[in-house]
Amino acid sequence: MSMDASELMDDPDFIDYDARIETVVDELRNQENTLIVRRNGNVVGEIHEHSLLKVLIPEDRLDEEKVVGILGLSFDQKYVADTAEDVMNKHEVTVEPGESLGEIAFLMDREDLRAIAVKDDDDIVGVVHENRVIEEI
Amino acid sequence: MAGGLSGATLLNVGILLGASFLVGELFERLGLESILGYILTGFLLGPSIFDVMAPGTVTGFATIGATLILFQAGLKEENIKDIFLHKEGLQLGLLVLLGTFTVIFGALYVYGASFLPYTTINAFIFLALAYALVDIAVPTKLMLTRGMLREDKGTYTVKSSVINVSAGFLLLTLLVILATPSITEQLIKAGSIIGFALAFYLLHEAIHKIDDYIMMFEETEAQFAITFALLLFLSYITQTIGLSSILGAFFAGVLVSRGDFSDARSFQDKVKGIAEGLFIPIFFAWFGLGLKATVIWNNIEAAFILFLLSTIVKFIIGYLIPYYHGMDDPYTIAASLLSLDVETLVVIIIGIDLGVLTDEMLQIFAPSVLFTTLTIVTLYSFIDEQ
Numbered sequence: 001m002s003m004d005a006s007e008l009m010d011d012p013d014f015i016d017y018d019a020r021i022e023t024v025v026d027e028l029r030n031q032e033n034t035l036i037v038r039r040n041g042n043v044v045g046e047i048h049e050h051s052l053l054k055v056l057i058p059e060d061r062l063d064e065e066k067v068v069g070i071l072g073l074s075f076d077q078k079y080v081a082d083t084a085e086d087v088m089n090k091h092e093v094t095v096e097p098g099e100s101l102g103e104i105a106f107l108m109d110r111e112d113l114r115a116i117a118v119k120d121d122d123d124i125v126g127v128v129h130e131n132r133v134i135e136e137i
Numbered sequence: 138m139a140g141g142l143s144g145a146t147l148l149n150v151g152i153l154l155g156a157s158f159l160v161g162e163l164f165e166r167l168g169l170e171s172i173l174g175y176i177l178t179g180f181l182l183g184p185s186i187f188d189v190m191a192p193g194t195v196t197g198f199a200t201i202g203a204t205l206i207l208f209q210a211g212l213k214e215e216n217i218k219d220i221f222l223h224k225e226g227l228q229l230g231l232l233v234l235l236g237t238f239t240v241i242f243g244a245l246y247v248y249g250a251s252f253l254p255y256t257t258i259n260a261f262i263f264l265a266l267a268y269a270l271v272d273i274a275v276p277t278k279l280m281l282t283r284g285m286l287r288e289d290k291g292t293y294t295v296k297s298s299v300i301n302v303s304a305g306f307l308l309l310t311l312l313v314i315l316a317t318p319s320i321t322e323q324l325i326k327a328g329s330i331i332g333f334a335l336a337f338y339l340l341h342e343a344i345h346k347i348d349d350y351i352m353m354f355e356e357t358e359a360q361f362a363i364t365f366a367l368l369l370f371l372s373y374i375t376q377t378i379g380l381s382s383i384l385g386a387f388f389a390g391v392l393v394s395r396g397d398f399s400d401a402r403s404f405q406d407k408v409k410g411i412a413e414g415l416f417i418p419i420f421f422a423w424f425g426l427g428l429k430a431t432v433i434w435n436n437i438e439a440a441f442i443l444f445l446l447s448t449i450v451k452f453i454i455g456y457l458i459p460y461y462h463g464m465d466d467p468y469t470i471a472a473s474l475l476s477l478d479v480e481t482l483v484v485i486i487i488g489i490d491l492g493v494l495t496d497e498m499l500q501i502f503a504p505s506v507l508f509t510t511l512t513i514v515t516l517y518s519f520i521d522e523q
Contacts, residue, residue: 068295073217075295
């Protein structure tokens, strides 16, 4: 019988929205590859390990349209991140605890994700990581 | 060829798109924005130089391109709130906007009729606002090539610029209502806009509820198709009620950004591909196609005066405020706030849409893009030497 998200997930690791980027790196060094960002106790986003790659890209390899857009109404601060909030993704795909392994694999492939948060009502109750999914092959 | 389909359209779009990307790539390698290359391509292929095609052949594509520029900006609107919390950036962005607007409007009010083809206060207000906006793309490119963006002055400059443009577009929305000639028409327009705002609010609240259904659609292109339909529909509605269609496109972007699916990689890739790979380059090339060398030359005095006014005021404010804030290198910050580009173009197009300005203004504006780019590149070269 196929497994579901509740069986595949690990406990979520949380970090505050205003944590410095160095703290984010330290947390990721000791944990799995996803952090759930909280502000005043509420979940506001997620950080995946590969999100931090943007901070390391040399400036001369960046395209200005990616950083400031075509019309000067935005500034993607992931490229100049100082805090967890700067580098996090605000809306990420989530699954319910009963979501099947196959559907999780489908979403990870479609959205190019390394991990998916598991949401029960409004609470993040776990995170399914890519390495755990492929163990089921 | 199937009946009714136009082979000429395919050829024109193919030539325009191919040539635009080649010239755009050349500009990128020279350290300039590809957008300038697209405009130049249109100018070269247009009636003024080689006369390969007329702007009317791609107007439909350009219209969608213009709406997609604002739509993409609306998608990133959530980010703007955080940027407005940057106190020093807020002061600089607003002072550049209001200071430049005031000086240019004052100058146009007194002397504008002597060198511009306009005499109305509405036209002068639109022009003052258009030239008070700051384009950050060109300086961002220059900062990136010099490794300055991650320094304090880089983020300070970009945030100031985003605040300048955001506040400018808020003012623009107000102007669009006030630009209507009679009080009765203003009231009717204001009523239509309130109705639109109410519908916008309801849609805004509903988007979270319909989100899950949209994400579960079996048809993988459904999210994109529904979004695109919403974009076109809101653009049409805003045009009909007397706002410009491209403002509607911005609101569509804001709406869609509230949906969970809008940050999905697959969705963003589709929007980016169709916008930046097809329609937006055609929009800039269309702008170039419509430029006429003789009309530009006949209006070069107006173009130069507007460029000078904008550049001098922005440079003075752009230097003094960072100096007051104790920033390093206020000269570089001031030099980075001088560019005029698509932001100004959008205001001018909306002014033309509303009948406040005429197509001739596009010819007056075009040299400013070149003038300001050359000014910034020269100033940055001077900074490099120092």
